[in-house]
Amino acid sequence: MPEHDLAQMLYLQIAESIAMPIRAGTLARGERIPSVRELARQRSVSLGTVLQAYRMLEDSRLIEARPRSGYFVAARPPRLPEPETSNPPPSSMAVDVSSLAARVMHLAHDPGCVSFGAACPSPDLFAEERVRRAVSRAAQRHRATLTQYTIGSGDESLRRAIARHALRMGCQLDAREIVVTNSCLESITLCLRAVTQPGDVVALESPTLFSFLEILENLHLRALEIPTHPRTGLSLDALQLAFDTQPVKAVLAVPTLSNPMGACMPLTERRRLAQMVAKRGIPLIEDVLYNDLAEQNEQRRAVRSFDTTGHVMMCGSFSKTIAPGLRLGWVEAGRWGTKVARQKQATSGSQSAMLERAMADLLMQPGIEASYRQMRTTIAARVDEARGLIAQYFPKGTRITDPPGGFILWVELPQGTDSLALFQACLAESIVIAPGTMFSATNHFRHCIRLGLAGRWDDAHRLALRRVGALAATMAQRGQGGGATH
Numbered sequence: 001m002p003e004h005d006l007a008q009m010l011y012l013q014i015a016e017s018i019a020m021p022i023r024a025g026t027l028a029r030g031e032r033i034p035s036v037r038e039l040a041r042q043r044s045v046s047l048g049t050v051l052q053a054y055r056m057l058e059d060s061r062l063i064e065a066r067p068r069s070g071y072f073v074a075a076r077p078p079r080l081p082e083p084e085t086s087n088p089p090p091s092s093m094a095v096d097v098s099s100l101a102a103r104v105m106h107l108a109h110d111p112g113c114v115s116f117g118a119a120c121p122s123p124d125l126f127a128e129e130r131v132r133r134a135v136s137r138a139a140q141r142h143r144a145t146l147t148q149y150t151i152g153s154g155d156e157s158l159r160r161a162i163a164r165h166a167l168r169m170g171c172q173l174d175a176r177e178i179v180v181t182n183s184c185l186e187s188i189t190l191c192l193r194a195v196t197q198p199g200d201v202v203a204l205e206s207p208t209l210f211s212f213l214e215i216l217e218n219l220h221l222r223a224l225e226i227p228t229h230p231r232t233g234l235s236l237d238a239l240q241l242a243f244d245t246q247p248v249k250a251v252l253a254v255p256t257l258s259n260p261m262g263a264c265m266p267l268t269e270r271r272r273l274a275q276m277v278a279k280r281g282i283p284l285i286e287d288v289l290y291n292d293l294a295e296q297n298e299q300r301r302a303v304r305s306f307d308t309t310g311h312v313m314m315c316g317s318f319s320k321t322i323a324p325g326l327r328l329g330w331v332e333a334g335r336w337g338t339k340v341a342r343q344k345q346a347t348s349g350s351q352s353a354m355l356e357r358a359m360a361d362l363l364m365q366p367g368i369e370a371s372y373r374q375m376r377t378t379i380a381a382r383v384d385e386a387r388g389l390i391a392q393y394f395p396k397g398t399r400i401t402d403p404p405g406g407f408i409l410w411v412e413l414p415q416g417t418d419s420l421a422l423f424q425a426c427l428a429e430s431i432v433i434a435p436g437t438m439f440s441a442t443n444h445f446r447h448c449i450r451l452g453l454a455g456r457w458d459d460a461h462r463l464a465l466r467r468v469g470a471l472a473a474t475m476a477q478r479g480q481g482g483g484a485t486h
């Protein structure tokens with residue numbers, strides 16, 4: 001590994017090993033942490049490496065230096081309560097969310113707006129230079145790929161690299177069974193096409209990603225929303241009840257850092273989910289897009305790692321961690337592998353082989369783990385800061401998620417607050433938020449909003465977030481929710 005990558009990896013590892021217990025509350029506010037010298041000795045690293053880690057933790061406002069006394073855990077933002085388990089209606093519904101979602105996404109990318117609307121990391125969060133070098137290397141070394149059609153399920157070196165990448169999620173995939181796609185959403189669409197017919201019922205988290213609802217809408221599938229806990233995800237008891245009472249044809253879930261709640265299913269539940277779908281013969285489409293962004297190793301482990309019967313279809317992409325612009329995703333569809341590969345051929349053929357080579361190169365670089373770490377640490381500091389601002393400026397009665405990674409916050413405003421009215425009021429000031437109604441086929445989340453914090457983060461965004469809180473507080477005072485700012 002190049003020396004620079006190694007040094008970066010070391011200081012990020014040290015920073016993360018201190019950041020995690022602080023965030024989890026194991027290291028409390030005001031507690032002293034080891035001196036630079038002590039830690040360097042303990043970990044057998046240089047003083048410079050520890051200093052670099054401490055500097056990063058200071059920038060993230062997790063620790064503070066006190067003159068002549070050393071380093072201490074800094075004050076944490078005040079905690080707001082988290083939302084309760086969702087309670088969607090027990091029957092399936094036809095879906096109609098596309099128009100609002102399309103409008104919000106369009107606005108979220110408008111450079112004239114300060115946006116919390118999308119879940120797209122800003123370019124500075126990616127190792128842009130590394131990506132650029134990999135693309136030009138691939139264009140140089142594999143010139144023929146630019147002028148030739150490609151056939152098959154994707155470049156072999158990329159499929160091998162994806163299989164290796166899946167080992168980190170506890171999965172031993174056969175590279176030959178992996179189909180390369182152009183995005184995680186394409187992978188999910190192909191899986192749904194392979195296992196459902198129009199009119200079928202698909203069980204999914206509630207709230208869920210609007211893009212999933214858009215896919216169901218397009219395929220004329222019915223959504224059955226399952227109660228979901230903001231920390232532990234899908235309620236498996238409720239899912240079991242759904243299996244017993246409804247004609248569920250597939251389950252679509254994001255067990256690690258679900259969108260929008262940021263829930264991470266505990267390991268025992270992951271095992272149980274794999275067993276439940278195997279017993280019923282129902283396919284589980286598992287979206288592992290965010291697994292690399294979870295704080296802890298066990299949260300990165302996929303449900304697929306517990307699957308012994310091929311009922312879990314695993315879908316991922318590199319849109320949030322390496323480069324959304326390369327448009328590359330993948331799927332390993334278990335017992336439906338051949339069907340999914342045929343679906344892919346029939347819909348969009350293959351991707352650019354040149355970009356596939358570049359992605360394989362990126363995935364195999366030893367620095368890749370360090371870049372995930374860097375991203376996790378930077379984002380966590382930002383999310384912490386945003387949670388602090390929300391606690392300070394949003395109306396009394398606000399609840400908020402506390403996800404163990406990722407960059408999305410789900411905010412429950414006082415009951416009765418109309419998030420569509422808040423969306424309009426924010427838009428009048430060129431601020432974009434995502435109203436809760438986008439994330440459900442039911443009308444259950446009208447008082448909620450989703451905030452994406454992976455975009456740019458600067459003083460304009462801090463001010464805009466305070467402004468969203470002030471507008472929500474004014475609405476609450478006017479009687480849409482009752483309560484004052486605190």
Ligand SMILES: Cc1ncc(COP(=O)(O)O)c(C=O)c1O
Binds near residue numbers: 185318
């Ligand atoms: C859970 C989840 N899956 C899939 C996607 C889309 O990924 P891709 O761009 O690779 O289709 C998103 C994007 O926000 C997401 O949050």
